[in-house]
Amino acid sequence: MINDSKTNLVIETKNLVKMYGPHIALEGLNLSLEPGAIGILGPNGAGKSTFFKCILGLITTTSGEGNVLGYDIRTQGDLIRSKIGYMPEYDSLDPELIAVDQVRYSGELIGMNPSQATQRAHEVLEYVGLKEQRYRKIGTFSSGMKQATKLACALIHDPEILICDEPTNGLDQRARDFMLKTLRNTVEQGGRTVLMSGHVMDDIQEVCESIVMIHKGKIVVHRRIDELAKQVDEEIEISVWGGSSRMQDTLESRGLIVRRLGRVMRIKVESEETIPIILECAVESNVQIRRLGEYKPDLEDIFLLIMDKLGAEVKTTSDLMTFEHTGEATRE
Ligand SMILES: Nc1ncnc2c1ncn2[C@@H]1O[C@H](COP(=O)(O)OP(=O)(O)O)[C@@H](O)[C@H]1O
Ligand SMILES: [Mg+2]
Incomplete structure (x- = not known):
């Protein structure tokens, strides 16, 4: 066990490596995360989703170790998933189901009894803003409503940690604002730990206190956002x-x-x-x-500065999405 916890770490990985055949997706991730709201930021293909699947015990890791709430990611995936809510980036919903059945079903899948799952399904659907639409078929939902339904599924068992993979993907302004507000509430009022990934600085900044930036399977930055701001x-x-x-x-x-x-x-x-x-x-x-x-500098400015320090030719956030990282990863 790598958890000799001086602090109350919720997630810890040591030299975590994940290879897909010859392709290296995570290149020795060392990460210690305390409770709170943590943004996982990185361009497409950086390894964000792979990282989530590894710590959820959904895919086998190639080498290294990790634990979540003290459970081993290699052997205790079931226990981990009973404590964590996971909102995947792909569409995990059945268009034929009405929202309340879909959410109830995800509760039953992780072992909740049907009546408890039904009661919770109504509660969480209200929490994510779908009280009026809860008897509608998911096939008729907008992308914002589908994302909210996925969030409800993730929250059904009142998890200690919520993992949201690109929760604002494909959302219009109103749905995005509501999603980010709900995630913020989950941290502030619910006292839960939220890990959210994204490639838009603004979204992460609205919810998170700290940020982990992953690029090409490596951590390039892990810091509190207010400390990042001091660097500018x-x-x-x-x-x-x-x-x-x-x-x-x-x-x-x-x-x-x-x-x-x-x-x-x-x-x-x-x-x-x-x-x-x-x-x-x-x-x-x-x-x-x-x-x-x-x-007050925004994260965009801060990242341009960090990338500049790494010697990258980056002018805007969209450049960052395609930037080839050649320098050594830094962690201060
Ligand atoms: N099932 C898979 N098989 C092979 N390669 C994969 C698979 N899933 C992801 N990858 C590769 O691993 C890298 C990281 O992917 P991913 O974790 O999805 O990144 P992100 O979520 O940051 O966009 C990418 O290069 C991607 O092409
Ligand atoms: Mg992804």
């Missing part, structure tokens, strides 16, 4: 009324570092003097500042 320079964001380039020239002539995005400029904070200097520059350039505030 503090900036002041201003928008000006006319004369943006004049303003930029003036700021730069005073030695400030400016990133300009049209009328909006972000200026690196060098000292307490930065804001007074910005105001002086506005007077000097004869421009009016319409808005001035601290700029």
Whole structure:
């Protein structure tokens, strides 16, 4: 057993390797996860789904070890799955069933008795926002309603850990917002651990406190999101009324570092003097500042910075999805 738990780790893996024939999908994953909301981020093919299937004991690992809530992923998959809710990325629903039967059925499959499963099915369908639609056939559902049904199936047995593989895939804005809010509630009010994967920074940022980034079967980053944010320079964001380039020239002539995005400029904070200097520059350039505030970097910015440090030529999140990682994995 690798769990000599000084802390209350919920998931732990050591040198976890998964090969599909000659193809290496997970290349020695060492991970220690505490309770909370954890985002698993990575481009397509990174190994996110494989990682989930390994820790659920759904596929055999090639080498290495792992445990979930103290149970061995190699030998105690059944026990693990009775404690974990799993929302797979593929469509796992029967279009012929009405929602309440589908959800009840997933409870019975893991050993709940029929009356308990029926009662819970109604509760969880309400929780995921499908109270009105619970007697409708799944075949008539939108993708948002199908994802919500999959979430209900995962929550039927009130699991300690919820694993959601790309829960926002194919959802429109409203369904996405509702899904993320439900996951957040599951962590905050339900006190459950949620692992969610995705390749959109925004989604993960809305639910998770920490993030594990996987690329080509390796962990490139594992950190708390608020700590990631500290790695990025503090900036002041201003928008000006006319004369943006004049303003930029003036700021730069005073030695400030400016990133300009049209009328909006972000200026690196060098000292307490930065804001007074910005105001002086506005007077000097004869421009009016319409808005001035601290700029909080989003995960997109943070990841561009991290990828930059890894020596990758990445300009946007979509580049990140196709980026070839050549550097060594880092874990600080
Ligand atoms: N059943 C399988 N057989 C062979 N290769 C697979 C199988 N499942 C996944 N892979 C490969 O393993 C790698 C990781 O896949 P996956 O875990 O699905 O990544 P992700 O979920 O991050 O998109 C990919 O290169 C994928 O093609
Ligand atoms: Mg996947």
